[in-house]
Amino acid sequence: MVNIIWHGHACFSIEGKINVLIDPFIEKNPVAKIKPGSLNPDIILITHGHFDHADDAVAISKNSKAPVLASFELSQILKNEIETMDINPGGTVEFKGIKITAVNAIHSSSYNGLYAGIPMGYIIDMDGTKIYHAGDTAYFKDMELIGNINKPDISLLPIGGHYTMDIDGSIEALKMLKSKTVIPMHYNTFPPIGANPDEFKNKAEKAGFKSIIPEVEEVINL
Ligand code: NI
Ligand code: MN
Numbered sequence: 218m219v220n221i222i223w224h225g226h227a228c229f230s231i232e233g234k235i236n237v238l239i240d241p242f243i244e245k246n247p248v249a250k251i252k253p254g255s256l257n258p259d260i261i262l263i264t265h266g267h268f269d270h271a272d273d274a275v276a277i278s279k280n281s282k283a284p285v286l287a288s289f290e291l292s293q294i295l296k297n298e299i300e301t302m303d304i305n306p307g308g309t310v311e312f313k314g315i316k317i318t319a320v321n322a323i324h325s326s327s328y329n330g331l332y333a334g335i336p337m338g339y340i341i342d343m344d345g346t347k348i349y350h351a352g353d354t355a356y357f358k359d360m361e362l363i364g365n366i367n368k369p370d371i372s373l374l375p376i377g378g379h380y381t382m383d384i385d386g387s388i389e390a391l392k393m394l395k396s397k398t399v400i401p402m403h404y405n406t407f408p409p410i411g412a413n414p415d416e417f418k419n420k421a422e423k424a425g426f427k428s429i430i431p432e433v434e435e436v437i438n439l
Pocket of ligand 1: 265267324325353380
């Protein structure tokens with residue numbers, strides 16, 4: 218069994234065989250309800266270097282001793298401070314019995330003003346469940362390949378617009394990904410990314426997909 222916990226914005230814990238933390242942005246996240254020190258992941262995944270995805274990674278990694286998986290360039294930046302693992306799109310790493318595959322995302326990536334490689338999404342294959350975290354991205358036609366080849370069961374998709382795809386774009390992405398279930402993210406954290414999750418849910422369900430709109434810190438059993 219796998220549990221998904223949304224910490225707000227694009228930050229999720231995926232807990233099953235091991236505990237995976239994705240895109241830690243908690244301390245300065247206006248919607249977060251926990252403290253970064255309360256998280257104890259086995260591994261931390263960063264989709265790209267922007268502060269709203271990577272801000273708490275170093276502190277949580279130091280505290281938990283969890284390595285950080287990031288792009289080659291971002292791992293080079295972080296490796297003097299913490300244990301890092303690197304990856305780029307197309308690659309898969311195995312870690313403590315789970316598989317993590319990096320895929321493309323259309324966005325940008327920098328970390329404290331330094332070039333941080335290209336942005337990515339991740340497919341986490343844990344206990345027979347495949348979860349796709351899209352990172353920050355626009356929709357793009359190759360999502361059809363992700364749907365056909367990686368076959369995600371659950372997709373975590375940004376819907377807030379402005380920096381990523383919006384609700385309608387995310388529905389188009391979902392049709393290509395064909396995951397039975399979708400969880401929206403990256404909305405209503407800051408003013409430019411306002412979106413109504415109920416509108417997304419209605420549109421997703423009309424298109425034939427199950428949509429889960431979690432509360433921050435709600436535990437979702439899959
Ligand atoms: Ni970003
Ligand atoms: Mn972002």
